[in-house]
Amino acid sequence: AAGVIQSPRHLIKEKRETATLKCYPIPRHDTVYWYQQGPGQDPQFLISFYEKMQSDKGSIPDRFSAQQFSDYHSELNMSSLELGDSALYFCASSGRQGIENSPLHFGNGTRLTVT
Amino acid sequence: AQSVTQPDIHITVSEGASLELRCNYSYGATPYLFWYVQSPGQGLQLLLKYFSGDTLVQGIKGFEAEFKRSQSSFNLRKPSVHWSDAAEYFCAVVRGGGGADGLTFGKGTHLIIQP
Numbered sequence: 001a002a003g004v005i006q007s008p009r010h011l012i013k014e015k016r017e018t019a020t021l022k023c024y025p026i027p028r029h030d031t032v033y034w035y036q037q038g039p040g041q042d043p044q045f046l047i048s049f050y051e052k053m054q055s056d057k058g059s060i061p062d063r064f065s066a067q068q069f070s071d072y073h074s075e076l077n078m079s080s081l082e083l084g085d086s087a088l089y090f091c092a093s094s095g096r097q098g099i100e101n102s103p104l105h106f107g108n109g110t111r112l113t114v115t
Numbered sequence: 116a117q118s119v120t121q122p123d124i125h126i127t128v129s130e131g132a133s134l135e136l137r138c139n140y141s142y143g144a145t146p147y148l149f150w151y152v153q154s155p156g157q158g159l160q161l162l163l164k165y166f167s168g169d170t171l172v173q174g175i176k177g178f179e180a181e182f183k184r185s186q187s188s189f190n191l192r193k194p195s196v197h198w199s200d201a202a203e204y205f206c207a208v209v210r211g212g213g214g215a216d217g218l219t220f221g222k223g224t225h226l227i228i229q230p
Contacts, residue, residue, distance in 0.1 A: 045217030055215035106158035
């Protein structure tokens, strides 16, 4: 079965550069979530989108922005990268029924390293 | 704000022995609770979830969890662990009322299986 696809799998950037992470949800899933997981840490919720509109906002820095496109894929844009942004970034998707009826499916993540 | 606490950072269990991973939540109403498992470098896989109804929920891979409102707990159990169960386990709660709200994760419990 198709899963959540994230690209790239690995990304190396220098401080103050920008990065764009992409997420392709499971077909017919209309809700996308972004999480950041630092080394040895628990995943931290960043932001979510439902039907291309921002739905919930967590601890997303102002340097980051995200959007969901008409085909439901999502992109996380990160500017002025800092060393502390090095982490595993997960995308998850769920269906239109909401998390009560459609559990989150996580991608395998994008590992971002900022040098 | 909703939160979950996993008191055990590491747990070591012998293969074939029983397992219980603890999770305590802080939430005013009935929470939506989840247990996820993460293998190194991988995404998060849903083991089971609780929204309402029967307080003993069955999940995949032989796991079960029991919701106890009086103790604000949602402990994960397995009667007999296998070496392949070695992983990081996260308890999580929905931030808000459901829908497209993100999850708040506990700090995780690292499960080590002894031969």
